[in-house]
Amino acid sequence: MSYLYDTLADLAHLSDTHNLPMWEIVIRAEMEASGQSREAIEKEALRRIQIFKDSVVNGIEDRKRTVSGMSGGQAHVLLEHTPRLMSPTAYKALTYAIAVNEANAKMFRVVACPTAGSCGVMPGTMCAVAEELKLDDEAMLRGFFMGAGIGNVITNQACVAGAVGGCQAEVGSAAAMAAGAVVAMLEGTTKQAINAVALCLKNVLGLVCDPVGGLVEVPCVKRNGIYAVHALSAAEMAMAGLISQIPVDEVIEVMDRIGRALPSTLRETSEGGLATTETGRRIAKQLAEM
Numbered sequence: 253m254s255y256l257y258d259t260l261a262d263l264a265h266l267s268d269t270h271n272l273p274m275w276e277i278v279i280r281a282e283m284e285a286s287g288q289s290r291e292a293i294e295k296e297a298l299r300r301i302q303i304f305k306d307s308v309v310n311g312i313e314d315r316k317r318t319v320s321g322m323s324g325g326q327a328h329v330l331l332e333h334t335p336r337l338m339s340p341t342a343y344k345a346l347t348y349a350i351a352v353n354e355a356n357a358k359m360f361r362v363v364a365c366p367t368a369g370s371c372g373v374m375p376g377t378m379c380a381v382a383e384e385l386k387l388d389d390e391a392m393l394r395g396f397f398m399g400a401g402i403g404n405v406i407t408n409q410a411c412v413a414g415a416v417g418g419c420q421a422e423v424g425s426a427a428a429m430a431a432g433a434v435v436a437m438l439e440g441t442t443k444q445a446i447n448a449v450a451l452c453l454k455n456v457l458g459l460v461c462d463p464v465g466g467l468v469e470v471p472c473v474k475r476n477g478i479y480a481v482h483a484l485s486a487a488e489m490a491m492a493g494l495i496s497q498i499p500v501d502e503v504i505e506v507m508d509r510i511g512r513a514l515p516s517t518l519r520e521t522s523e524g525g526l527a528t529t530e531t532g533r534r535i536a537k538q539l540a541e542m
Contacts, residue, residue, distance in 0.1 A: 323357055410505065416519065420460075423456065
């Protein structure tokens with residue numbers, strides 16, 4: 253019996269056919285593809301989840317600026333601030349996602365999830381939800397494997413690289429992974445998980461990759477925080493019963509087409525967008541002289 257899948261429709265079909273949650277299908281597919289035991293796969297997943305948690309702590313506790321001076325200490329500022337507009341869960345997701353990305357920018361343990369530039373979204377969102385709702389490692393494992401399955405599909409059917417598809421492919425994919433992960437953590441249905449991904453991803457279409465000075469700091473660090481909240485919004489809508497009128501695999505397909513249609517100046521080359529503003533060029537010149 254094969255549990256291997258190519259699309260999210262495949263994952264959903266396997267889930268329904270075998271009466272198993274999607275994250276369980278992902279585990280079984282990994283066992284089938286790798287030949288590893290379930291115990292070994294879950295042990296490795298827990299190791300990576302601990303890196304998520306460590307990155308949140310490191311990003312908050314280390315307040316030093318990065319070498320470029322463009323980021324660092326911002327997660328700590330948020331943690332010290334009393335939110336007036338957001339729920340505790342959303343605010344923590346915002347803060348923790350920025351923390352992970354800041355830790356990455358300062359060369360702590362790099363978390364590529366699915367890329368370094370988008371590394372804060374899924375870890376920050378998962379850690380915030382688990383902390384606020386008092387969820388255990390089993391819930392984190394559900395979320396991790398759900399996010400991994402979504403990432404596998406997007407990587408194979410489209411792309412997750414900003415140089416290929418713009419930031420919709422990086423932060424957009426990360427947010428979609430996070431949205432599905434949250435649904436799995438809360439033991440939502442297959443339909444809810446699929447719709448969370450679709451609702452999330454179709455609302456980042458066209459997002460460009462325009463890093464100032466060629467570094468994944470501006471606008472990347474704060475963008476990770478903003479799209480962590482975006483992921484929660486998509487998960488909340490899906491779990492309330494809202495559906496995407498466009499099937500998720502079609503959203504992934506069109507994201508790939510849009511990304512490849514973007515001019516090269518808006519795909520991580522720093523030759524367009526924010527990188528070419530007066531201030532962006534000034535920062536790039538200062539960095540080149542360092």
